[in-house]
Amino acid sequence: MTEPALRFQQGTLTLEGWTAEAVQKVFGKSIWSWDARSLLWRAPAIAYPGIEEALASKSEGTTNYAQQWQTVNFAKVSLPELRAEQQQAVDSWLASRRGLVVMPTGTGKTEVALRIMSETMCSTLVVAPIRDLMYQWHQRILRALDYDAGIIGDNTFNLKAISVTTYDSACIHMPQLGNRFKLLVFDECHHLPGMMRSDAARMSMAPWRLGLSATPERTDGRHDLFTELIGPEVYRLAIDKVRGKSLAEYSIVRIPVHLTPEEQARYESLGLQVAEFMRDSLENDPDFTWEKLCANSAVDPASRRALNAYRAKQAIEDRAAEKLRILEDLFRLHLGSPMIIFAGSNAMARDVSRRFLLPCLLSHCGKRERLDYLEGLRDGVYPAIVANQVLDEGVDIPAVKVAVVIGGMSSTKQAQQRLGRILRKSGTHSAILYEVVCQDTNETIKSRKRRASDAYSGTRHRRL
Amino acid sequence: MLTRELAIVVYEGSRAHPDRLTVKKHSHYVDYARRMADVYARGVGRTRNEIHRDVHAIFALEEECPPRRIDAFCKLLDERCEYNRDEAGAAAKLRQQVFRAAAPLHPLVTEADPWFEHNEQATKQQIATSLGMSWEDIDNRLFADIIEFHRLNEFKAFEDPSALLSRYNVAQTQVALYDATHLTVWATADFKTVLRYAKLARLMHVIRRSSDGYRFDFSGPASLFTHTHRYGVAMAKFLPGLLSCRGWRLQASLRPPRWHGRIMLEFDEHCGLSSEVDPAAQFDSRLEEHFFERWGEEPREGWTLSRETEILHHGQTVFMPDFVLRHESGRSVMLEVVGFWTPEYLHQKQQTLAQFPDHRIVLALAEQHLQSFEVPTANTILFKTVIKVEAVLEKLRSLTF
Numbered sequence: 001m002t003e004p005a006l007r008f009q010q011g012t013l014t015l016e017g018w019t020a021e022a023v024q025k026v027f028g029k030s031i032w033s034w035d036a037r038s039l040l041w042r043a044p045a046i047a048y049p050g051i052e053e054a055l056a057s058k059s060e061g062t063t064n065y066a067q068q069w070q071t072v073n074f075a076k077v078s079l080p081e082l083r084a085e086q087q088q089a090v091d092s093w094l095a096s097r098r099g100l101v102v103m104p105t106g107t108g109k110t111e112v113a114l115r116i117m118s119e120t121m122c123s124t125l126v127v128a129p130i131r132d133l134m135y136q137w138h139q140r141i142l143r144a145l146d147y148d149a150g151i152i153g154d155n156t157f158n159l160k161a162i163s164v165t166t167y168d169s170a171c172i173h174m175p176q177l178g179n180r181f182k183l184l185v186f187d188e189c190h191h192l193p194g195m196m197r198s199d200a201a202r203m204s205m206a207p208w209r210l211g212l213s214a215t216p217e218r219t220d221g222r223h224d225l226f227t228e229l230i231g232p233e234v235y236r237l238a239i240d241k242v243r244g245k246s247l248a249e250y251s252i253v254r255i256p257v258h259l260t261p262e263e264q265a266r267y268e269s270l271g272l273q274v275a276e277f278m279r280d281s282l283e284n285d286p287d288f289t290w291e292k293l294c295a296n297s298a299v300d301p302a303s304r305r306a307l308n309a310y311r312a313k314q315a316i317e318d319r320a321a322e323k324l325r326i327l328e329d330l331f332r333l334h335l336g337s338p339m340i341i342f343a344g345s346n347a348m349a350r351d352v353s354r355r356f357l358l359p360c361l362l363s364h365c366g367k368r369e370r371l372d373y374l375e376g377l378r379d380g381v382y383p384a385i386v387a388n389q390v391l392d393e394g395v396d397i398p399a400v401k402v403a404v405v406i407g408g409m410s411s412t413k414q415a416q417q418r419l420g421r422i423l424r425k426s427g428t429h430s431a432i433l434y435e436v437v438c439q440d441t442n443e444t445i446k447s448r449k450r451r452a453s454d455a456y457s458g459t460r461h462r463r464l
Numbered sequence: 465m466l467t468r469e470l471a472i473v474v475y476e477g478s479r480a481h482p483d484r485l486t487v488k489k490h491s492h493y494v495d496y497a498r499r500m501a502d503v504y505a506r507g508v509g510r511t512r513n514e515i516h517r518d519v520h521a522i523f524a525l526e527e528e529c530p531p532r533r534i535d536a537f538c539k540l541l542d543e544r545c546e547y548n549r550d551e552a553g554a555a556a557k558l559r560q561q562v563f564r565a566a567a568p569l570h571p572l573v574t575e576a577d578p579w580f581e582h583n584e585q586a587t588k589q590q591i592a593t594s595l596g597m598s599w600e601d602i603d604n605r606l607f608a609d610i611i612e613f614h615r616l617n618e619f620k621a622f623e624d625p626s627a628l629l630s631r632y633n634v635a636q637t638q639v640a641l642y643d644a645t646h647l648t649v650w651a652t653a654d655f656k657t658v659l660r661y662a663k664l665a666r667l668m669h670v671i672r673r674s675s676d677g678y679r680f681d682f683s684g685p686a687s688l689f690t691h692t693h694r695y696g697v698a699m700a701k702f703l704p705g706l707l708s709c710r711g712w713r714l715q716a717s718l719r720p721p722r723w724h725g726r727i728m729l730e731f732d733e734h735c736g737l738s739s740e741v742d743p744a745a746q747f748d749s750r751l752e753e754h755f756f757e758r759w760g761e762e763p764r765e766g767w768t769l770s771r772e773t774e775i776l777h778h779g780q781t782v783f784m785p786d787f788v789l790r791h792e793s794g795r796s797v798m799l800e801v802v803g804f805w806t807p808e809y810l811h812q813k814q815q816t817l818a819q820f821p822d823h824r825i826v827l828a829l830a831e832q833h834l835q836s837f838e839v840p841t842a843n844t845i846l847f848k849t850v851i852k853v854e855a856v857l858e859k860l861r862s863l864t865f
Contacts, residue, residue, distance in 0.1 A: 010685040033688050037668050039779040044689050175685075195721055199694060203686070299474060301527045308531075331571035332580055350607060355584070357566030357591070359559070364610050369556050382563060383570040 006055065008066040008179035011203030013048060015041035017062070026058045027051065045178045046229070048205035066205060069123035069182040072161045076146040077118045082111060089235040090115050093210060098231030100189065100211040107237060109212045110137075113185050114144045116210060122182040123161045127170045127200060129188045135367045137164045137187065152177070167191050170200035183208040184230075190215055192229060193222035201229035251432055256439040257322040270313040277306035317438045318344045318407045324355050326436050327404065331356070331384065334402045338377050339384035344407020352386045352406075361387040374398065404434040465700060470536040471639040473720075480718055480729040482640040483533060485629050486736075496522055497537075497625035504541050504619040512547060513612040533632075540631055544622070547614035555609040558595075562602060565591045630738050634707070637737060638700035640729055643718040645683070645691040647699045652677035652711035656772055656784045661705025665698040671777045677711070678775060691719050707739030752786050752801055755851040765857055766792045774798065778819045785825065789856075795865050797824045801851065805829060826859055 004017035015023070015032060023032050023041060031051060032041040043051065048066070055062055082090065089101045089112045097120075103109050117124055126141070128134045131154050141149045141162060150160030153169035159180070165173070184204055186192050189211035192201060201209070211230040216223050226233075259267055281288040296303040327341065343349035346362055353360030359373040359382050376382040378398030472483035485493055499522050507515040516538045523529045566572065569582040576583040592599040607613050622628045641647075647667070651658050655678055662669055662682055670681040682702070684695035699716065706712060713732040720727060731737070752771070759769045767789045776783040776798075785798035802813070810829075817825050824843075831846045845851070845859050 012685045012688075035688055037670050037683075037688075037780065042685065042688050044686065196692075196694060199686070199692070297530065299530070304530060325574070328571060328573055332573070335571070354603065354606070356570070356572050357562055357588070358570075359563045362610075366553070366556060369560070372560060376564075376567075382567050 004062040011175035049207040099234035174203035550609035654709035665702040
């Protein structure tokens, strides 16, 4: 019989030197599976807390080679005093050390997490949705905990007791990292339950897990997985509780734009193509759906033409020339007030950037360029910046009071996130969100959907 | 390899059919491939965007070709390119200069008036002059670090146009395997190569005897708990190695996202896919070949020699001897040739062999690497440049069963 040993291997736990009877007696049957490929017992790494407890209380003589985390002492913690609701979030989480903290964007989720890190003082991995946010966490940890965290992602692999990474990198590297961290922090954790990404949680042994989100609900219903992967919801702060307190009052101004006659003509003819195709298809197949069209487009030239027409139509809306003229008016109107422009595509973001020579913050921007733009906007070096997806979530932006949406998706989550961006309390000025929407096109419909979200309820709508 | 977004797979019943160009249906694609290679060959100095647009234009009149297929061609051609990615960060620096110069002049208006006096065109010219460049030049370079605007430095053409098409067929099969949860290979030959490539791709195996060879089931550690396609990429990486082997049949279970139920992908050595990796033979040394020929097909003292027919396995430890000697009495001895070795290597090998105490295994060691190191003599033969038949027979005679 080999020496009884618990090991971490490629995102799983292995147990050697145990008979089936012993496993059954100590663990009950469900945790371990016999792996005939390697002739040992194997379990998902996420099952570690239960395994460790059973080993400690009911058995002896098994060497634990798996656990590789450590205590971290922060030399200097400089965190602001938490607001009552933030402190409540910290306390609720600390009671069980597993679970979700749901707070609207702009209410200081990061401070909650940093406070928790300063209390738990252990190897911690922070997982952020994108590179930019990963770097931002690095900065925040440096400032608050005086710790130069390791970076895993963006072609860097610098592993430290406190490290930051992205969901994609976490998914790739967790088979190697899963035994190194006692605490996992999932920022904007609604990104986690994807089929592959959830491995970032499953392949880790971490007993302590914190999920942060403003909007944990997912349209695919996978948010039920949170309980399994992170833990139950331990704290929720509703957006209406904080409006006017930590968040500013805001109004939404919708500005309809019209396509130019050429754009309009092309838009209509493309629309006709799509409509005709759908009508013909429905005649042949009453259950025909848009999804079917997309699926068929790989093999059926007619579907492909219809799909291309649809995309061309979208591109016309997205990049309508009139939007640039409206922007010019808004820049005149708000001269001296920093602004953020949200574009619907990278191409449109670059169109705006080229037209007005404004910094354009896209996902390719390096760490230094990103900082230059954001700090430049805050310090008044740049009058405005334009962004696509990159600012959608959690990126710390200076207190901007004017934002313009000139295109984008219709999902509620995105609308909430975007609103969160501009709703930072600063003085008495109320924030304005402009929505520049093509009239009589799909964008009007999207805008209506956006406004259906609870973040928009009770706001004023006016037209120029 | 292609990205998932470029995959074209048709699911029919429970079968997957990755997109496939055939001589019968797509012979005219050879001409397309030639024209695509031309676009790239003449594309030095142009942006990726421009090159891709021109490649798409080649197919303007081709009803049958989905845009994804063209994007996949571009990806495969791009893999043979070196683009200027502006690693020095010149574009980012230029952007900063331009945006900072423009900031105090904001907003750049279409028509200047007394309140907003910075006309777009004039201001751009003015900034260009201050940077000592033309505005067209600036506009060209402003986003040169973005992947679509990278400029082509060098293109290494495929050996001929049809090579791109073969590469495409393999690539589409590979990308279909990204969704694979399990892979089964039945092999009648080249076991060693199959397992070697699987190991390179970091796959775990289960080995079973089949009627005329072996059945290998490949998966990864976490496959034990869920039908994860986490190891699909590893399976895709394994494919070119398998394609270089003889006598195999493959079956993959796929679980495509948003698709309920299991899909099978099956093909064998006659599938027409060609591998770009070197054929299996390259692994083997001349030594074994020579010894095999010398021994011949007839039994010697009752012993018959066969090559690479046996796999010993215990968990993930595998030992595949170069030769198996079978005696007419039913006894068998395995012979492993070790041409180049170090004491550490030998030590590891002995440890592996210790996992198979029920087998007689003889090692033939090259004498030239023998240093002051003690070699256990019980199961070894030393040789100088060739393995002598007589030396092996002598060892066989000395073994007691």
